Amino acid sequence: MPGETDRFIYMDSAAIKQRIAYDVSTDRVVCKDGTVYEPEEIQIMAGAGKTISLEVHLVKRIFQGVIVRGGKNNPRP
Numbered sequence: 001m002p003g004e005t006d007r008f009i010y011m012d013s014a015a016i017k018q019r020i021a022y023d024v025s026t027d028r029v030v031c032k033d034g035t036v037y038e039p040e041e042i043q044i045m046a047g048a049g050k051t052i053s054l055e056v057h058l059v060k061r062i063f064q065g066v067i068v069r070g071g072k073n074n075p076r077p
Contacts, residue, residue: 008022008024016031018032020032035061
């Protein structure tokens with residue numbers, strides 16, 4: 001986990017069962033397991049009215065994936 005306490009806000013995530021750090025300078029979320037959520041990914045989840053689930057988090061971590069918006073403007077492969 002990052003160490004600069006004035007740059008990060010730390011909290012425990014019940015959804016993914018670990019400590020996370022919100023980077024106030026970049027709007028990234030860094031998880032204890034090393035998974036990083038970019039601001040765009042967080043906006044997509046929030047815009048869909050969703051919170052992160054453990055299943056989505058594990059898939060992102062294992063495959064080092066990126067959360068993208070689906071739909072006709074961004075069709076799935």
